[in-house]
Amino acid sequence: MTFDGYDTDGLYDEMFLPEGTPRPEARPLVERIDALPEGELIRLHQAAERALLNTGITFTVYGDDQGTERIFPFDIVPRIVPGAAWDPFERGLRQRIEALNLFLDDVYHDQRIVRDGVVPRSVVESSQGFRPQCVGLDPPGGVWCHITGTDLVRHRDGTVYVLEDNLRCPSGVSYVLENRAVMQETFPAVFEGLRVRPVNDYPSRLLTMLEEVAPQAAARPSVAVLTPGVYNSAYFEHSFLAQQMGVELVEGRDLTVANDRLQMRTTRGLQPIDVLYRRIDDDFLDPTCFRSDSLLGVPGIMELYQRGRVALVNAPGTGVADDKVVYAYVPDMIRYYLDQDAILPNVPTWLCWRDADRRYVLDHLPELVVKSANEAGGYGMLVGPESTEAQRTEFAARIEAAPRNYIAQPTLSLSRVPTRVDRRFEGRHVDLRPYILYGREIYVLPGGLTRVALRKGTLVVNSSQGGGSKDTWVLAPSAS
Amino acid sequence: MLSRVAESIYWMSRYIERAENVARVVGVNNRLRLDLPEQAAEQWDPMVQVSGDEPAFRARYDRPTRTSVIRFLAFDPLNPNSIVSCVTRARENARSVREVISSEMWEEVNRFYLFLSAPGARDRALANAHAFFQEIRRSSHLIEGTRNETMEHGEGWHFGEIGRQIERADQTTRILDLKYYLLLPAAADVGAPIDDLQWGALLRSASAMEAYRRAHGRIAAAAVAGFLLLDREFPRSVHHCTTAAQSSLHAVTGTPFRRFVNPAERSLGRLVAELDYTDVTDVIRAGLHGFLDSLQDRLNDIGDEITRTFFAPPVAPGGRG
16 A cells, blocks of 8 residues: 555645645655555554454443453554654643642642733632632642643644643543554664754653652652542553553552651551652642542642642642633733743634624634533544434534533644555544653753544544643654 | 452463363373273273263263263363353453453463364364374463463462462363273283283373383382372472462462461462471371362362352353353
């Protein structure tokens, strides 16, 4: 199978120019694939999928009481980003994370940005992610959002927009690392020719960051990853990251508070933990502080945290910054805190709590994407052009009932990447989630998770909605 | 090491070993049917009887036949000790500690599970039982070898070793006990070729035939029992297994040998000391079947004491035992 006859359909294609020739950075890969014997690419793809299944790189499908595991569908054609194109992504993300972190510190302290009228108080305090329990907290080093996954999309005109920020427990980075491992085994020769920037140092950078935010000076701070358990859909990732960092993977039932420290139960008694990379939501962290019915967390951990006896990563309360209404104010935050213009633009956003915006949204539902302000994973979303009359009526009612909870954006025509569909390549829409670490300084992983909407024509890339993933190759600057 | 993690490694190893030994028990018949004179019918009751799950079998199956017993012992998800159940739980345990065991080891456990859950696995087992159960044993050995060669021999490995060896000791008593249930066509057949064939099938199923021949030559009931219970060098003998479990237990605690600081060390130490000074003629005089029963009880108690000593407080519902 070759790229002969591949059609960009006049859309923005990450690999091919509109006239059908490969972009310069993609040429070596296109030539390599075109030169493979018939059937070889399919064989390589199947071998890669088998490797993923055998290593158990699977996620659990919710709403299926068998606890069925599936591999996260993986496409063999990578997305390639030339070095020069990556540079503004990286600068833009640093700028954005710096501003978001300043915003978090501000809303839980003086709220200057509210008092100066840049972000309305009602927007902040009505956000589901706003935690009054966090007011006055001083996380080590002033860092709140240690790990962020920010979703980027490219529109058909070539502009790259920030679609949303995930500042709570962004997942997916393990797929980035495993996809790369599989691709390096599959196309070793192409890697040698292209100088793809490595992602394999992510676990060591993550560990370094976690050690940097330890509250007490210790020669080797004790770090642990907190998971809800094997039935969580991201369990593989929790376990993978703990393994790659060489730290304990703990569940709530392994932990207790004793002697003024967070402790884990071991075969030799209790042992203290300095830094907890928690992969459970704020709500479940501490039944004495947040949801009292949580069995996943540790009673008393928030009190320890408030007194600087343990570090939590990310800090509790960061959810206020990935509220989709708060998102609309990020360019204003960048201007307010950093006195700069945003390098990466937001998608234009209508906020339904504003009367004029809401009227516009209700009048234009068939052409807009409507999102619930606090849901992730592609749930609670209306894609206007793909919707039915009944769905639009339902959403209009929901918006009228709770305008604060909805935003709308124009339907972007996401860029596409060739994707294997049986015995040929077809363009499929993609987004990109780079991961950003914030310890002593900000680090942006070159690349990230390229998610691909495998169903023809659809724009929703979430794995819970039939999405898959691709390896993302950011090339070293001199090579492009 | 986290108590939960130690417990998961312990159970993972026990379940893999249990799955292997179910394959060994079924393997006895797979051998006998090739060797036996035509008039001697295949006996499937003993396979169910030694499993300890006879009531569960009777409740849901008609009578023990080749098909029903293989289905029950290998594939029945409602039988908690079927091969499929054991490997599924071993994998669940492995999944919950995959950051502690080596990646290679997890992959072998996962591969074992995928092999068993592949479509058509049951049909293949019935069509070619010998090859299928060989594959079960081979998978278990691969996991065991991978564990030994890729995981650091620290606390986690030792907990795996304790689980594996205690389970193996228990299972060896069950393989030996099969002979108690396997019927001879007539009383006069004791010591006859068919008796020999049955003992031989047991030895082969315990991978003990060649080692036995080198040590004792001709097959004799007391010598076979002595070999599988008390041999100092054969790695599946009860003596060997309990001694290995004891070494690992003391490696975990650091307690010197012949001392104890917890009930698990005490019970296991007593059992090993008794086996040290037991002669097979004592066993035969007291009655082999009764001796095996009491061994199984004591191994059970040791398992409970290990749980109380190292894994308490007990795991949440849906846990691993």
